[in-house]
Amino acid sequence: MAKVELLSPGGSLTGIKAAVAAGADAVYAGGSLFGARAYAENPDESGLLEAIDFCHLHRVRMYLTVNTLLKERELREELYSYIRPLYERGIDAVLVQDLGVFRALKEWFPDLPLHASTQMTITGEDGAALLQQMGADRVVLSRELTLSDIRAIRSRTDVELETFVHGALCYCYSGQCLMSSLIGGRSGNRGRCAQPCRLPYSLRDGFPGTEGDARSVSREKAACSNPRGESGSRSMTAGNRSGRADGNNPRREAGCGRFGADQRNGRYLLSLKDICTLQILPDLIDAGISSLKIEGRMKRPQYAAGVTAIYRKYIDLYLERGREGYRIDPADMTALTDLYSRGGFSEGYYNQKNGPSMMTMDQPDHSGSAAASVLKTGSRCRLQALEDLYPSDILSVEGKTVQCAERVRAGQTFSLLGTCPGLKAGSIVMRVRAQHLLDTLTETYVDRKLSVEAEGHVVMKAGEPLRIAASALGREAVFSGSVVQEAEKHPLSAQDVRRQLGKTGDTPFAFQKLDVELSGNCFLPISDMNRARREVLDRLKEEILSGSWRRIPKQAGDQSIQNTLAGADNRSEAGIWAGGAPESPPSGTTDGATEGMQREGAAVRHPSVTASVLTMGQLQAVLKERSVGGVYVEVSIFIGQPATAPEAITGLIHDAGKRAYLAMPYIWREDVRRTFEQTLPAEKMKLFDGILVRSIDQLGRLADWLPLREVIADAGIYTWNTEAQKEVRMLGATLDTCPYECTAAELSARNMSGSELVVYGRQPLMVTAQCLRKNTGGCTHAASWLTLTDRMKAQFPVRCECAFCGNIIYNSVPLDLITAEKERRLLSPAYIRYSFTTETAAEVRRVLGGELPVSITRGHIRKGVE
Incomplete structure (x- = not known):
């Protein structure tokens, strides 16, 4: 049986040493810059050098996290000097999110192993294979993948695969969350997530500002059975097989039935349980996963040590004895629960797509383990210990903490002083701090001197x-x-x-x-x-x-960094395209590859205008607007439609003298790909003038869709710096979309000659595999809108994407850069884009006519993120 790596978190130098003492094969840690846990006690340079030496002396690998997005100045002025001493000391690999960072590190340090972070949102074989071709030694897969998904990737690629086996789960696909950034100014893409998914929300049917509507949802119907109609012109309406009331108004897309108020008010609707995979560890190992990763760099060293020791025990047990000898000791599960758990554990997405069993809607933080059962209430509350209790253990009683004063063995009874009116006989009291366990871990691992x-x-x-x-x-x-x-x-x-x-x-x-x-x-x-x-x-x-030390030949090192800083690129411009480079982009744009990505002058020019639509009503309005030259049509419009729907809709767009672009799904996992290919086979792709790709996985699939005249990378394929822009071009994109989190000054520091700027629309805050409707009221299998309301009464539209079984949560107010004239003139993008999601046809017409909503946001175009 193949050896599998146990990869443990190191949030501090002490935590790194504790994880090594507990049996980690490898440790991942961040430094003072560019890590996804900016608030951890990350070591400085000297601490990292000490950690590398410590790990190597104990035959443990040390990985550095550079898994955030870098601004142009940071990549140019800070990255090389930050990495070089660690590279020379022998850092075993660097985890990377930013494609520009990936590109630069490959140029500067060709023999440095690179791991593609889960922040890259890799969900399928296409992305994994592409990254391997780019030079990645390992891919950290999205946590939303099932064992079936992972086995499929493993069978079709030979790149190392890493997955999370224990710890916290984000509600959004990692790398695609803008919620903390856009509502709180703390960006997850910069390691500063404020965890809005752990806050209370309420939920109701329908769109913000409307009452819930019990009518069932049906998708837009194009004129598919008779696309040209009797007069020979394409019709804008279609047979409504499901009785849709209004194809022009997404606000009428309410779900089937209503929620009960008690199911969804003031609860932690986005809070997922931590995962624990001890029970399915043999399945994960047998699936061909190379590295089993424990989450937890923000937690104390005792957590890292305790979880590592337990997983070390069971990995070794399975490798030595196989399935027949694999048994879980309940005491180990109790220890894991005591260390940290939110309402218990789930096994994550490995054996289920989503669902309420994965959620902890009543408590978003540590809930601890069941410690005692209430026997009697009154002037003195009498309890029976369910586990051994120790002095200084902390119990949670009616929201207050009570410290144990003496040892109580499991089965013994004890009393609490004072009345506890909220407790009833049979109630369970939780232990939220197991002091004896922490003391044991401190003595055994944290304070232990390894020799x-x-x-x-x-x-x-x-x-x-x-x-x-x-x-x-x-x-x-x-x-x-x-x-x-x-x-x-x-x-x-x-x-x-x-x-x-x-x-x-x-x-x-x-x-x-x-x-x-x-x-x-x-x-x-x-x-x-x-x-x-x-x-x-x-x-x-x-x-x-010294066996791990590296040296950079002075001439080669200096030359490589000079080349990168100067923007030189000696690689083939054809990139990965199997059939050669794509055709030239439309007139009015500058192909970065052809022009060598050279910065344009400061002259202001009027950009072309595009619009993305989610409904046929929006499409109707956009087609009547002469200024709009291209239309992005969301793929969801075609789901469940007659086979001729793509011909009908692209025909309508072309007849209006505009270009038709297909907006791809946000996520490209196996089940999404199958649904997509059933709806739009490869030959249908030729109907479109281009596609809007939204994931690295889709960039890896481009060769199957050739010839494509245009490939536009959406904002979720991040291009915060010119190196990232170049890499995206190399991977086949003709244009990129300006990131939502950069200021105008930061965007202008990169190359704007082939960038599209979204100037209007509700930005997607979260793309999630979970479904709020399913988790709170039951699945209806009908696409619909919900309204998520936070503590500040902000209302966030939620789109239930039933075809792909997930939700998209949009910002509570639309972005408006149309009236940010100073910033637009500074940027001078090749295109501007209107992004329509929740708007009615009438609202689309008003926005395109210059009449904007009262409540808007400028996003980060002025204030930016840290």
């Missing part, structure tokens, strides 16, 4: 230099010390020498064997023996560690 076993050989002969040799981990070092003197009164014994030289103290070594050869009556001062021991062990440490 490398060494062997030594000492030769002492009067009149000759002391000779000492030490060996460990297959390496050896030798040192010749001071000349040994002839003893006048008290010659050294072998035991004396062994005792003194065996005091390895603060070195990382401990002599398990130390041979001493004495010839004659020898004497040597203790200070000389101490110096000899220190010198030989320092040499041994360097001999061991």
Whole structure:
């Protein structure tokens, strides 16, 4: 059975050492810059160098997280100097989110292993294979994938796969969440997520500002059975097989039935339980996963150590005894629950698509373990311990904490002083702090001094230099010390020498064997023996560690960084395209590949205008607007429609003198791909003038859709810097979309010649595999709108995408950059885009006519993110 890596979190230097002591095969940690856990106690440069040495001395790999998005200045001025000393010290790999960072690191440090972070949102074989082709050694898959999805990727690629096996789950696909950023200013893409998914919300049917509507939802019907109609012109209406009331108004797309108010008011509707996969660990190993990852860099070292030790135990148990000998000790599950759990655990998405069993809607933080059962209430509450309780353990009683004063064994009864009116006989009291467990972990792992076993050989002969040799981990070092003197009164014994030289103290070594050869009556001062021991062990440490050290040839290193900073690119412009580079983009744009991505001058030019639509009513309005030159049609419009729907809708767009673009699904996992290909086979793709791709997975699929004249990368394929823009071009895109989180100044620092700027629309805050309707009121299998309301009374539209079984949560107000004239002139994008989601046809017409809603946001175009 193949060896699998246990990968543990290191939120601090202490945490890194504790995880190593507990049995991690590898540790991942961030430094002072560019990590996705900016608020962890991340080591500084000296701490990281110490951590690398510590890990390597104990034969553990050390990975650095650079899994955030970098602004242009950061990539140009800070990244190289940050990585170089760690590279030279032997960092084993770097985890990367930003395609520009990936590109730069490959250029600067060609032999540095790169791991594609889960922030890249890789959900299928196309993205995994593409990243491997780009040079990734490992891909960290999205946490939403099932075991079936992972097995499919494993069977079709040979890149290393890494998945999370324990810890917190985000509500949104990692890397696609803008909620914390746009409502709180703290970006998850910059390691500063404020965790809005752990806050209370209420939910109701329908669109914000409307009452719930019990009518069932049906999708837009194009004129598919008779696309041209009797007059030969394409019709804008279609047979409504499901009795749709109004195809022009998305606000009438309410779901079937209503929620009960008690099911959804003031609850933690977006809060997922932590995952624990001990029960299915054999399935994960057998699926071919290379690395099993524990989440938790924000948690204390005892957490990292405790979880690591338990997973180490069960990985080894399965590898040694197989399924027949694999049994879970309930005490270990209790320990994991005590360390951190939110309303218990789930097994994540490995064996289910989504569902309420994965949620913890009543408590978003640590809930602890069941500690005692209430036997009797009154003036003194009598309880029976369900687990052994220890002094300083903390119980949660009616929202208050109570500290245990004495030891209580499981089965024994004890009393709580005072009345507890909210408790009833049979109620369960939870332990939220298991102090005895924390103390044990501290003593066993956190405060434990790890030593490398060494062997030594000492030769002492009067009149000759002391000779000492030490060996460990297959390496050896030798040192010749001071000349040994002839003893006048008290010659050294072998035991004396062994005792003194065996005091390895603060070195990382401990002599398990130390041979001493004495010839004659020898004497040597203790200070000389101490110096000899220190010198030989320092040499041994360097001999061991130097095997991991790297050197950058000065000329090559300087030249590579100069090339990157100057924007030079020696790679083929054809990129991955199997049939050659795509055709030139439409007139009025500049192809970054053709022009070498050179920055345009400051001259202002009027960009072309495009619009994206979600409904046929919106499409009707857009087609009547002369200024709009291209239309992005969401793929959901075609789901469940007659086979001729693509011909009908693209025909309508072309007849209006506009270009037709297909807006792809946000996620490209196996089940989504199957639904998509059933709806739009490859030959139908030729009907469109281009596509809007929304994931790296889709960039990996482009060769199957050739020829395509245009490929526009949407905002979720992040291009915060020119290196990312170049990489996206190399992967086949002709244009990119300006990221939502950058200021105008930051966007202008990158290349705007081939960028499209979204100037209006509700930005997608979350793309999730969960469904709020299913989790709170039951699945209706009907696409619909819901309204999610937060504590500040902001109302967020939620689109139930039943065809792909997930939700999209949009911002409570639309973005407006149309009236941000100063910023638009500074940026001068190749295109501007209107993004219509919740608007009625009338509202679309008003927006295109310059009449904007009263409530709008400027997004980050002025204030930006940290």
